[in-house]
Amino acid sequence: MDPLEDVLALLETRSHLSTGLAAGGRWAMRFDAPSGVKFNAVRRGHCRLEVDGLPEPIALAAGDCYLLTRPQRYTLRSDPEVTAVDAGPVFARATGGVARVGTGDDVYMIGGRFSFGERAQELLLDGLPPVVHVPAGTEQAQAVEWALTAIEQELQHKPLASTLVAEHLAVVMLVHVLRLHLARQPHAVSGWLSGLADPVVATALASMHDDPARSWTVADLAQAGAVSRSTLAARFKETVGRGPLEYLTRWRIELASRQLRESTDTVALIARSVGYGSESALSVAFKRVTGMSPGAYRRQSGAFPDAGGVLVGTDAGGVG
Incomplete structure (x- = not known):
């Protein structure tokens, strides 16, 4: 994708x-x-x-x-x-x-x-x-x-x-x-959407989304876009608003959050699937990004063991 x-x-x-x-x-x-x-x-x-x-x-x-x-x-x-x-x-x-x-x-x-x-x-x-x-x-x-x-x-x-x-x-x-x-x-547009309009940043984004569990480095991502590390880092920061590896961390946490809401997989299994070598490594990153542990997030979501995303309201109007 x-x-x-x-x-x-x-x-x-x-x-x-x-x-x-x-x-x-x-x-x-x-x-x-x-x-x-x-x-x-x-x-x-x-x-x-x-x-x-x-x-x-x-x-x-x-x-x-x-x-x-x-x-x-x-x-x-x-x-x-x-x-x-x-x-x-x-x-x-x-x-x-x-x-x-x-x-x-x-x-x-x-x-x-x-x-x-x-x-x-x-x-x-x-x-x-x-x-x-x-x-x-x-x-x-x-x-x-x-x-x-x-x-x-x-x-x-x-x-x-x-x-x-x-x-x-x-x-x-x-x-x-x-x-x-x-x-x-x-x-x-702003954020990662604006990055899609920059061919170098878009290549880095696509690479990370294609294989989020890979141990990416800025050098790897720069090579994919055929630019230097400094060029990629500067363009990524300018368009997306954060560095490429920070973006990768946040995307991994989004993927882990979905699994915590929707599956019964253990935190250790989820950690490996999104690129963390251990449950503790995911827990540290997860708490840094969300302010809570994976276990607390799962309990708070009220979705365990089998719930999906929360939809915004119901359709009550017409063309409006």
Whole structure:
């Protein structure tokens, strides 16, 4: 696996599709702060997105989509002069999987949310801006458009297992959106995500994720990227915010944490699987990173012997 695939798998990324939205004339709706990460896609028409805390609205056109990565209230509207209504009652009256506001259906949007395991905020979301906007009409956005069209077809025609297929397609869309955002705005992300935009750092990240139990040295990682140790160390620190071996330690602790939550394996066995020669070596690193021992973490997680990641809430809204 590569680093992005690793993190999305570790976080047990899931999608949850919501009620569509048809709107026309002059209209505006105010949405509560979403749980998880919201995504909306404009399939017809155009409107404006206003997010609390952001200075400027974002103009949305047919084919555009966006992710909301923070729990901030937001408004969708036709124009700035309309008083917004609360979205909750509108979606409560939805019929046929579509909520309606205004007059007509000049605008049509589909949406949903992504839920993740309990470490999503630090591992993924903190590295992204509050809004990731993917405008239509560019060559790079074609893969996103393909996924959105496939989702819409599943929702409209409802063949067998359409919900399952559409939700998997939404995760595919998420990966394409993240790829596109990293390619177009590498400086708009931080942490390990920004490292993926640097070919030297990305090679080091991929090497560590491919074999996290290996006894990596900075020299080994620099050789993989065909640069000097000092060059790798400087570029890694500048982009990721910590040195390569510190990153490796933290990734190993993430992997060990998942095993402690989800398996009945002994701490000694888990230690060897993530690159530590003994239970005590893992315990020292684990406590340094998390502030508690592996045993205390396992007990606190409440997941022993067989629980997985904690999902963020349940889907209670529509496009919002």
